[in-house]
Amino acid sequence: MMLERTWVRLLAAAACFVFAGSAWAQAARTPVPLPELPSREALHPEVYDADGCLKAVRPGEGRKCGAPPSRAARAAAPRVPTALRGYEGPGYAAEVSGAGVVLVPDSLTVRDFGTGGWSALGLVRNDTAAAVGVATVQAELVGADGAVLDTLSAQAPVSLLRPGEPAPFSLESGVPATSVAQVRWSVRAEAPLPGATRDYLVQAGWELPQGAPSFRGEPRQDAPYPYVQSVGFRALGTPASSVTLAVAWLDKGRVVALVTEPAPEDVDTTYEEASAQFAPVTVSGPDAASLHTLSRIYWVSGK
Incomplete structure (x- = not known):
């Protein structure tokens, strides 16, 4: 019986060794810090007070703090935020190999x-x-x-x-x-360039599906009506000589469209609190028909 137990232990150890060195072994992953955005109070001090409550907007009206999120809401929240500095969307990993x-x-x-x-x-x-x-x-x-x-x-x-x-x-x-x-x-x-920054708040705005003939009740003047979306940015304290937007649309994780857009030339991106809209992101053709239904990732970069 003792010999049998010894062989079992040896076989188990051998199996662990084989699997640890095989394709089935899971590579060790290291947690990495996420480039989280400032709190909403810091981003919007004109709207929220230091306690995170909505400020009163009318004389005599009290501030509105609301109820804290429920346990179910906290459990349902994504482990990795979808809004980060210079980034908005799915796909950011909190661990690396x-x-x-x-x-x-x-x-x-x-x-x-x-x-x-x-x-x-x-x-x-x-x-x-x-x-x-x-x-x-x-x-x-x-x-x-x-x-x-x-x-x-x-x-x-x-x-x-x-x-x-x-x-x-x-x-x-x-x-x-x-x-x-x-x-x-x-x-x-490449090695990071001096002055490269991602210190931005991405501001994704309205969008128009391809083929929609009107916008907010007014007829569109851009027939045959491509897909259009408004995207802006707000600098969070780091100046840059140029700022660029990239947007990728994903269908079940696969990239099906990609658009890049520089900040308008008349915007002073060297200002530490620069804020502006990019030119409307426009996509036409067969790929554009379903873009308004897909997930997407936004990147804003400065250098």
């Missing part, structure tokens, strides 16, 4: 872009515990005979990529999509 800046395979949409050429949209993620600079995605398109048909690269439009944060990219080639048998992906990241 240390694997580097990596492709997010489930985010890829690969197809032809109307002329028969190959194209891809997707996300990369900073899976390290330190911020990095601009990430560059490279794709080698390989034919059935193993020959490289084209080599493409594109930079993610995010100036500073923080631990756990995803960033979007878009690639296009004139090589026919039907000729591509394999894609070899690689991602590299």
